[in-house]
Structure formats: structure tokens, C-alpha cells
Amino acid sequence: MDLSQIKMVVTDMDGTLLNSNHEVSERFFDLFQQLRKKGILFTAASGRQYNSIVDKLDSIKEDIIVIAENGALVRERETELLATPLSPGLKNSLLTKIEEIEGAHAMLCGKYKAYFDGRSTPFLNELKEYYANFEIYENLNDVADEIVKIAVYHNRSAEEFIYPEMKDLEHLVKVKVSGQHWVDLNHVDAHKGHALGKLMERYELSSNEVMVFGDYNNDLEMLALADYSFAMKNAHPRVKEIAKYSAGGNNDFGVERVLERLLDA
Structure with missing residues (x-):
């Protein structure tokens, strides 16, 4: 493995760069500071809200690129590089579909603010971890903000209870199981692979110059773009099939150990 050509590191957050806490x-x-001195760019790519990502990376937020909301929003410092919202009509039809699923709770994700309804308040402490800036609406159809993602929460298993009900809509919307409790619905062109591809064009990077880490199905498209793609030890089986290499678990400094190898190279 020749890591000497790497010019950008891209990592998912939950289950990857973040530990279980x-x-x-x-x-x-x-x-990160050592990577920066070598001129290697760093991109955080997550299904999380932009504000939630930069809260976790506050001390370095002025020196990184952020792919938020599964690729629906890309920002570098104060510059918004990409935004791919859902149409209002599609948003409303998806909300109607979600209301029919027992145990499902929908969150509307604007570019910089999320919106919950009153039914989600029992899970508010869980939701606050991922959505740092939010408002509660009685009726989500009343939200006028531009929506880049609908996140659907289930307190048992999103893959078991939510995804089967939504997968028939994949010709209209990107449907991604993004964690144990979450299915994310984005514009068909809004995914981490599309966002990373735009960044690779912007910085004139080829596949052998990019290193990518991920653990869940919303990471698949971006993992496929890099010659040096790493599945975490704790990754979903599908991610391990797609990634070319493996890293340790997110509770065992899996990303950090590979970055140390990169710096040695």
C-alpha cells in the first residue's frame, strides 16, 4: 500500500471518527495538525447536520471541509460549495408516507436547522446529539425552510422497520440506512459520493490521492471513489464488501492508526 500520494483524507463521523461516546x-x-503541515486536506463527511459536525470539530473548523446531511450540503469555511434540496412537493409526500409507518419519527433537515414535531419529543435527548440547532413544529408541513434531508428515526431498528417501507421510493429519492436507528431520505443526487466527486474535481484529485473511512451504508458511494477506502472493524457488512482495506474499530483508534501510517509514508 503506497500512501505517499494521498492529498485528501475523508472520514465519516459516527461509528468512524467518533467513538461510542x-x-x-x-x-x-x-x-490533524501533522496532516495540515504536509498539505493534506481533511474532509468530515456525515449524515449529521452541519452545526453538529463543526461542534465536534470546533478547534479545527476553519481548516476543514464539511460534507453534511449525507452530501446534500458541502461547505468550506464560510463558502457553501454545494446544496441539493428536496422539492417541496416530494418533501410533503414523503412526510405522508412516513406518518403511516408505526414507530417512525420524521425530522426535517434544513441546511443549518432541523425541525421536529411534538411526537418526537420523547426522543429529544437522543436527537440533540445529532441536531444541535432545531425547532419544534406542531405540523412539519408548515416548515417553510429549504429542506435538504428527511431523517427518519426508529427506536429499535431503522433497517428492519423503516427501510422496507421506503425502499420502493428509491427511483424518486436516495434512501440510506445511516445507523441503527436512522434512515435518511435525500435528493437522488445528494449523497456523499456525489459531494466527494465534486470536491475531487475542485481540487483536481484522482482516486489514488484520496483516503476514505466509513462504517455504514450512507458511506458506500464515497468509499467507491477512492483507491484507499477503509471499512471500520465495526462496519456494516455491505461496507466491508465495498471497501478495499480495513481499519480498527471506532473505539480502538481505527482511523488514527491508519493516519499514523499515512504520516509515516
Whole structure:
């Protein structure tokens, strides 16, 4: 494995860079400064809200690129590079479909603010971890903000209870199981692979110059773009099939150990 040509590192957040306590290690921040000195770009790519991502990476937020909401929003410092919203009509029809699923809770994700309805308040502490800036609406159809993602929460298993009810809509919308409790619905062109592809064009990067880490199905498209794609030890089986290499678990400094190898190269 020749890592000497790497010019950009891209990592998912939950289950990848973040440990099970939703924390970024001090070890990573030390490695980031070394990567920066070598001119290697860093991109955080997550299904999380933009504000939630930069809260986790606050000390370095001015020096990174952020792919938020599964690729529906890309931002570098104060510059918004890409935004891919859902149409209002599609948003409303998806909300109607979600209301028919027992145990499903929909969150509307604007570019910089999320919107919950009153039915989601029992799970508010769980939701606050992922959505740092939010409002509660009685009726989500009343939200006028531009919506880039609908996140659907189930307190048992999103893959078992939500995805089977939504997968027949994949010709209209990107349907991604993004975690144990979450299915994300985006514009068909809004995914991490599309966003990373735009960044690779912007910075004139080829596949052998990009290193990508992921653990869940919303990472598949971006993993496929890189010659150096790493599935976490704790990754979904489909991710392990797609990624070319493996990393340790997110609770065992899996990303950090590979970055140390990159710096040695």
C-alpha cells in the first residue's frame, strides 16, 4: 500500500471518527495538525447536520471541509460549495408516507436547522446529539425552510422497520440506512459520493490521492471513489464488501492508526 500520494483524507463521523461516546480523540487532533503541515486536506463527511459536525470539530473548523446531511450540503469555511434540496412537493409526500409507518419519527433537515414535531419529543435527548440547532413544529408541513434531508428515526431498528417501507421510493429519492436507528431520505443526487466527486474535481484529485473511512451504508458511494477506502472493524457488512482495506474499530483508534501510517509514508 503506497500512501505517499494521498492529498485528501475523508472520514465519516459516527461509528468512524467518533467513538461510542460521540467523542473525537485528542490523538486525532494531534494527527490533524501533522496532516495540515504536509498539505493534506481533511474532509468530515456525515449524515449529521452541519452545526453538529463543526461542534465536534470546533478547534479545527476553519481548516476543514464539511460534507453534511449525507452530501446534500458541502461547505468550506464560510463558502457553501454545494446544496441539493428536496422539492417541496416530494418533501410533503414523503412526510405522508412516513406518518403511516408505526414507530417512525420524521425530522426535517434544513441546511443549518432541523425541525421536529411534538411526537418526537420523547426522543429529544437522543436527537440533540445529532441536531444541535432545531425547532419544534406542531405540523412539519408548515416548515417553510429549504429542506435538504428527511431523517427518519426508529427506536429499535431503522433497517428492519423503516427501510422496507421506503425502499420502493428509491427511483424518486436516495434512501440510506445511516445507523441503527436512522434512515435518511435525500435528493437522488445528494449523497456523499456525489459531494466527494465534486470536491475531487475542485481540487483536481484522482482516486489514488484520496483516503476514505466509513462504517455504514450512507458511506458506500464515497468509499467507491477512492483507491484507499477503509471499512471500520465495526462496519456494516455491505461496507466491508465495498471497501478495499480495513481499519480498527471506532473505539480502538481505527482511523488514527491508519493516519499514523499515512504520516509515516
